[in-house]
Amino acid sequence: MEDDLPSKYEVIVIGTGMTESIVAAAASRIGKRVLHLDRNDYYGGMWASFTFEALQKWLDECRNGKTSDSLKSSSPLVQDGEKSVNIGNQFSTVFNIEEKWFIPEKLPSIGNLQSAKNTQTEDSPKEIKDGQTESEEILKQNDKLWCQAKIKTLGRKFNLDLAPKLLFSRGTLVELLISSNISRYAEFRCVNRILTWQSDKLETVPCSRADVFATKNVGLIEKRQLMQLLTLCVEYKPEGDEFKGFEDKTLKEYLESKNLTENLMHYVLYAIAMSNDTTPCMVGVERTQRFLSSLGRYGNTPFLWPMYGTGELPQCFCRLCAVFGGVYHLKRAADSVIVADTECKAILSDGSRLDCDHLVLGVADAPPEFLGSVPKAGLSRGIFILDRSISISDKESLTLLQFPIKGKEPITIIEAGPSTHVCPPGLYLLHMTTKQIENAVQDLKPAVEALLHTEYADGITSRIDTDTQSTQTTKEGDSVASKGDSNTQYGLLKPQILYALYFNCPETSGYDLSQNVPSNVHLCSGPDLEVDYEFAVKQAKSIFSKMYPDSEFLPRAPDPEELSLEVDEAAGPPFQSSEEPKEE
Amino acid sequence: MATRKKVLLKVIILGDSSVGKTSLMNQYINKKFTNQYKATIGADFLTKEVMVDDRIVTLQIWDTAGQERFQSLGVAFYRGADCCVLVFDVASPGSFKSLDGWRDEFLIQASPSNPDHFPFVVLGNKADLENRTVSTKRAQQWCQNKNGLPYFETSAKEATNVDQAFITIARNALAQDTDVELYNDFPEQIKLSGSTENRSSGSDNCAC
Structure with missing residues (x-):
């Protein structure tokens, strides 16, 4: 391979997923020489956002389970006492792919x-x-009316997330983006509606004090009860008595002890505490606190969503890494890891040996030997292109809905519209994520059947006139399907699925990934089940502090104006030789 | 449309490594040039306020941060660009040949709504060099074939034509700034910052 990629690094990062990218940025920020590779021609790996065409290409690769070329073990680049371990195949980790159109190829x-x-x-x-x-x-x-050809024509207007997630406004990722000054690379929208599914209909959950008083869905006494309860949770301190006796009980049991109405119980349990009927009381209180503390910073819900989808975020960290001298090479696969004793010495990539002090890689790229008994199952995902919102309002909404399933983890549903640049005007994108029990189709079925119109739309008969519909529903204020609506009428309001995609992928956040790896190899979990980024940030931090225990994690990057640029490209690209000292 | 909110224009500079992208930026903003390569913090983006026909606009000029070297610029880099500057080195025919590729890459990744009329500006840099191999005529011909793109021969080293080029860049970016009001029924997007904690403006329900 004839390229000028230097051959020695302090850190090599394989894969551009969220955690990997944060670690790459953090290492580069403190002056370490970083090489960041990704075999794909896009950033993000299992955290990527795709145009419609790119999603199709990704699905093809997953279906074909593209295998990496097996490497001759007797490579001259492997020295005595070293052994070469082949990199894993990321496309083999996605399975149970089900893709379905609900509209004709063309409108005749x-x-x-x-x-x-x-x-x-x-x-x-x-x-x-x-x-x-x-x-x-x-x-x-x-x-x-929509047809497949129309969707494909508008394909570039989609940003379809493999791992849709939200940011708590006061969560660790928002704080990290601000403190590191990486926030300048990204823009966000505020989630402006939290829905819940109760008694077979959708309702808007009042989150803030103003919401609670404005809502028509709860009575006056309920309002007072809700305010009291939320205040108790916010003010909770471990030494207080309020939750005494509930340490071993569920949040539901605590709420029952407060004689809350069924309505309120539901709001608090599923929407605000983001829990279910088995969540321990103190976990629920902690989640309620997290929820409430993020309220009001940027909007009337605690959540932010990145413009253009979640695939933007790893790229923000990669840019910071590059700005501080990190070398980026997409479409460049690592073939194997060279190990001697209990240390990783180098990687082989495209016929070159690239030495490193530390190797960071995502589980999807990890050699099977490194993974041990890490499970291959975990997440059930559904991506749906819809012709309207699950609950039409006068303004475009960005919605979070935790769809409760009796005795199981809820299904997390995020719905985003065209103003977040994830789909073309006139359409909505709905993401469902839940813990895998059977497969994605089965696991998500309850929410799909409850919320979406799943009949085939022939493209000739329009089901219902959308304009009339929206005026009907917005009049009702908070209540999406008002009590007066008959069931049949509500049934007609469901959005038509135009395209549906289901798949399963691993969830490894609960596993200790350091068990089977050389001491200087650091594995990053893929996307986890939680709706936020807490896990990814925490893992990135812990990997960084293992590598560089005495260094600061992503200190604030100076604003461009604070730097006097003295770079002259005319003299050649950065890192002309690997021995070149790096200054800060 | 009377009062336009967005006066911030995103300009991205594309072209092969070492054609002088960073130097052009640095010359325009900081009026500085250095021949010496110093491995320091790379270029990110720089901002400058300019007057364009009685309007003050803020140009935000984004450098590739070296990610162009192995064609590894992610799609996020291209988002929302109002103008794209294509740079080649008049002494490097290879960098001139690459212009087609960079232009295509931009149109694919940024997918602007009017690709035929998106404002590109082409700069033939290092015009001070004596060993130039790409003739003015050849470069002008190429620009003519792409719907008549503006072409400037610049020298970041001698500050030749740099200001003129960027004024054209600002003017053309402003002229195409039409997409702005498309999505005005949704609260403004949020930039995160620690000090000013903005709230969504259109929200009816203010938080407690």
Whole structure:
């Protein structure tokens, strides 16, 4: 391989997932020589966001389980006393892929209608005035009808997340983005609606004090009860008595002891504490605190969502790494890891030996030998392209819904619209994530059936006029499906699925990944089940402090204006020779 | 549309390694040039306020931070660009040939809504060098074939044509700034910062 990639690094990072990218940025920030490789032509690995075409390409690779070329073990680059361990195959970790269209490939009538309309207007505009308005009406309706060709044409307007997550406004990732000054690379939207599913309908959860008083869904006494309860949780201190006796009980049992109405119980348990009927009381209190403390910083819910989807975030950290001298090479696979004794010495990539002091890699790229008994199952994911929101309101909403499943983990649902640049105008994107029990299709079925219209849409008959619908629902204020609505009417309000994708992928956050690896190899879990980034940030921090215990983790990067740039590209690219000393 | 909110224009500079992208930026903003390569903190983005036809706009000029070296610029880099500056070295035919690739890459990754009229500006840098191999005519021809892109021959070293080029960049970026009001029914996007804790403006329910 003829390239000028230097051959010696302090840190080599394989894979550009969230955790890997944070570690890369942190190492580069303190002046370490970092090489960051990814075999794909995009950033993010299992944390990526895709255009529609890119998603199709990714699915093909997963289906074909693209195997990396097995390397001759007798490579001349492997020295005496060293052995070479092959890198894992990331595409083999995704399984149970189910993809389904609910709309025709093409709208059969649209072309005919258009030509008919043209001839009509040209030939005798007066005569067929009635016919014209009729065909225009259909054309207008057709704007709301979708076909596969139309979705594909607009494919670049999608940013389909493999691992959709939200940021708590006062969570560790937001604090890290601010303190490290990486926030300048990203923009966010505030999640502006938290829904819950109760008694077979969707309701907006009042989160803030103002919300509680404004809501029509709870009575006056309930409002007071809710405020009292939330205040108790916020003010909770370990030495207080409020939760005495509930240490070994569930949050549900505590809430029951407060004589809350069923309505309130539901709001607090599922939406605010983001728990279920088996969550321990103190875990629930902690989650309630986390929820409440993030309220009001940026908006009326505790959550932020990155513009263009979650795949942007790893790239922000990679940019910081690059700005501080990290070398980036996409479309560059690592083939094997060279180990001697209990240490990783180097990696082999494209016929080159690249030495390193530390190796950081994602579980998806890890050699099977390093993984031991790490499970291959974990997450059930669903991605749905919809023709409208699950609950239409006068403004475009960005929604979180924890869909409760009796006795199991809830299904986390995030719905985002075109103003976050994740889908074209007129469409919505709905993500479902839950713990894998069977497979994605089965695990997500309760939420899919409850919320979405799953019949095939032939593209000829429009189910219901959307405009009428939205005026109907917005009048009701907070209540999405008002009590007056009959069930049949509500049924008609469900969004049509245009395209659905299901898959399963591993969830390794609960496993100690350091058991089977050489001492200077650090594995990063893929996306975890939780809705936020707490786990990824925590893991990145712990990997960094293992590598460089005495160094600060991502200290604030200076603003560009604070630097006097003295870089001159004319003299050659950075890192002309690997021996070149690096200054800060 | 009377009062436009966005006066911040994102400009990205593309081109092969060592054609002088960072130097051009540095010359324009800091009026500095150095021949000596110093391995220091790389270039990120620089901002400058300029007057364009009686309007003050803030140019935010993004450097590639070296990620172009192995064609590893991620899609996030291209997001929301208002103008793309294509730079080549007049003494390097290879860097001139790469312009097509960089232009295509930009159009694919940024996918602007009007690709045929997106404002590119082409700079032939290092015009001070005596051993130039790409003729002015050849470069102009290429720009002509791409819907008549503006072309400047610059020298970051001698500060030749640098200001003129960036004024054109700012003007053309501003002229194409049409997408801005498309999504105005949703509260403003949020930039995170520790000090000013902004809230979503359009929210009816203020938090407690």
